Amino acid sequence: MPLNGESEELANNQEKNEQPVLTNRQGHPIYDNQNNRTVGERGPTVLENYNFLEKISHFDRERIPERVVHARGTGAHGYFEAYGTIGNEPASKYTRAKLFQEKGKRTPVLVRFSSVIHGGHSPETLRDPRGFAVKFYTEDGNWDLVGNNLKIFFIRDALKFPDLIHAFKPDPVTNIQDANRIFDFISQTPEAMHMITFLFSPRGIPANYREQEGAGVNTYKMVNADGEAVLVKYHWIPKQGVRGLTQAQANEIQSTNFNHATQDLYQAIERGDYPEWELQIQIMSDDEHPELDFDPLDDTKLWPADQFPMLPAGRMVLDRNPVNYFAEIEQAAFGTGVLVDGLDFSDDKMLQGRTFSYSDTQRYRVGANYLQLPTNRPKKHVATNQRDGQMAYVVDGVEAGENPHINYEPSSRNGLVEATRTGHKDHTPYVEGHVMRKKLSRTNDYKQAGERYREIEDWERDDLIKNLVSALKTCNKDIQEQMVYHFTQCDPEYGQRVADGIGIKMAQTTQV
Ligand code: HEM
Structure with missing residues (x-):
């Protein structure tokens, strides 16, 4: 049977065990892929040579813009398996998110690991935080947990992010990264001292992507069926252990191999040595916690594990390499706004800023219909009245049975209808205050x-x-x-x- 867009001819060839035939994107067989069409053997190339034009023009457009940060990375597929509990309590005590409820329940995941500052093929031995982004394809739609390996961050307000990144990126004149620019910024940013202490230690150069921790870094909320919320921090603890490199060890690897981390992950999965992380969650009641010497909404701080224990909630296994890096990993789009029912935002000022930034950049980097790509599209029901735009590929409401004439709501003519909430209450936090610009008062930077x-x-x-x-x-x-x-x-x-x-x-x- 022809699969998605596969021609009958190709399917027949495969059935007859013949080599698949090369075609162009119009489905025309290519009889000569070696010689361009010219006037005589030595004459000029003719312009009506459609196959050549299609091939070269597509090649000319093979690249999309790199991620503005985290351009260098790799990824793999796998699954998350819930324990049904969070610590010793049923998961339902804290969250109604379906993926956590049943022991042994598996949710497919896509993970992308990355380094932050340099371009798409920069060495993987550089001192840099490592991105740790997980997309859970849950039955309620996607949940993205977009974190890093160092568990904290340099700054606590999203307004400062472009400045931080500019200081760490190459000098706009010389195009060379410059410690003088980095430390000029950091010396005026005392909240970065915790992160700098991690970054310049061996943790700042993980041995590879398998032997590193991950964390959501920002403070989120979990919400249960009664609409009650707790503040949470997410952590990924590697079964492989944690190993960082000294600068000397990193230099040695880099002298012969600048792809060592991508290679390590790919080869481990190919040989069946599947990397695994346990998801552990720290929980705090949803309030300001005046008894603490830091603010729970401050992402430059760790929550002390003796006061807020790390509670196991499930495990994640990566067991499948991508078939195509570009389609599945380069075009993957993760964002902090991508949450499912039972998981929520906190007022963490970084989280709020990040949530705007990710989908904004992805509409530019990948395109308006980036959520239609198989790597980003939820595995379950998608039915919107969003239409058109560059590279529109599916009409998602119609796939779900909507009258194709109706791309609006409300309608009485078999259009899409709002979902009904069943069996749980909304979380409706009470917020009051003057609108102002002020940093959190419990800075405790050192x-x-x-x-x-x-x-x-x-x-x-x-x-x-x-x-x-x-x-x-x-x-x-x-x-x-x-x-x-x-x-x-x-x-x-x-x-x-x-x-x-x-x-x-x-x-x-x-x-x-
Ligand atoms: C306000 C602060 C931040 C802003 C505005 C921001 C913005 C961005 C942007 C624009 C991208 C590129 C996304 C894309 O092209 O698909 C990105 C990627 C990423 N960011 Fe942030 N970021 C912020 C803070 C953080 C923090 C604190 C972390 C770690 C917890 C983080 C982790 C990541 C990761 C892992 C990626 C790569 C995702 C992937 O693999 O595709 N970012 N960020």
């Missing part, structure tokens, strides 16, 4: 960075200092001094060791 500095092993601390010193050595004196001030606030020894390494005196350090 404490967790200092704790991290003290808790890592000696070799990791040595590598952290070495990496910071080597980057800061190339920076202007005022930036060096400002950075040493911040390190000192995190831990006096931290500041002292960086100052000694770059050869400046502590008394010269200043304050923002």
Whole structure:
């Protein structure tokens, strides 16, 4: 039987076990794919050569814009298997999201791992957070959990994101990444100290994509059938363990292989050594938590695991490589706004900003109909009155039985109708306040960075200092001094060791 758009001829050839025949996109067989049509053997090429025009014009358009961040990446398919519980409680206590409810229930997933700053084929050994984006194709539509391996972030307000990224991207004049620009920005951004302490330690260069953690980073909510919400943070804990590289180890790999992480994931899956992560969830009641010295909506902070235990909720296994990288991974579009019933946003200011940004950039990067592509389209029911636009491929309301004349709602003529909510209450948080521009008051920018500095092993601390010193050595004196001030606030020894390494005196350090 011909499959999706496959010609009868191709299907017949396959049945007869013959080689599939090359055609153009109009279905015309190609009899000569070696020689262009010319006037005589040595004469000019003729313009009516449709096959050549189609082939070369399509080639000319093979690239779409890269992701503005996270351009370098790879991905795989797999499944999420729920435990039916979150910690010792039934999952339904916290969320009515269907994918969590039954023990053993499997939901297909697509995962894309990435690095942030450089272009599509940049080395995978660079010091950079790693993106960890998961698309769950649930029965209620898609849920995307778009996170990273370091569990926190540099900034806590979405307004600062383009500046952060500009500072880390190559200099617009030289087109070279420049530590002086990075630390110029960071030295004025004390909330980044926690992330910097992770990033310049071996955690900043994961050994590969399998031996790394992941996290949703931002604070979300889970909502149960009674409409009651809790604040949550999501974590992916790798069964493979966590392994980071020293700068020297990374340099050695990079000298012979700049695709090592993509290769590692692909080969592991090909040989049946499927990587696996456990989803663990931290939970807090949905309020301001004045007793804490940080704000639960601040994504530069970790929630201490002794106060907010990591509660297992399921496991994720990656067991299938893409057949085509471009179609399934490059065109994949993940976003923080993509939630299912039972999962919700918090007021985390980064999360709110991200939620606008992802689908906005994807309409530009992939196109207005990016959600019609098989990799992005929910596996279940899709029925909208959205029509047309570039590359419209399906008329999704009509597929679901809608009268093809009716692309509006309400209608009395067999159009689409609103879904009815059954058996659960809406979560309707109460919000009141003056509209203002103000940072969260519990900033506490240094404490967790200092704790991290003290808790890592000696070799990791040595590598952290070495990496910071080597980057800061190339920076202007005022930036060096400002950075040493911040390190000192995190831990006096931290500041002292960086100052000694770059050869400046502590008394010269200043304050923002
Ligand atoms: C306000 C802050 C942020 C903004 C505006 C932002 C914006 C973006 C944009 C525009 C993309 C490209 C998406 C595409 O072309 O498909 C992207 C990708 C990505 N971002 Fe963010 N981002 C922010 C913060 C974060 C944070 C905090 C994390 C980690 C928790 C993160 C993780 C990712 C990941 C993993 C990807 C790649 C997704 C993929 O593999 O396709 N971003 N981000």
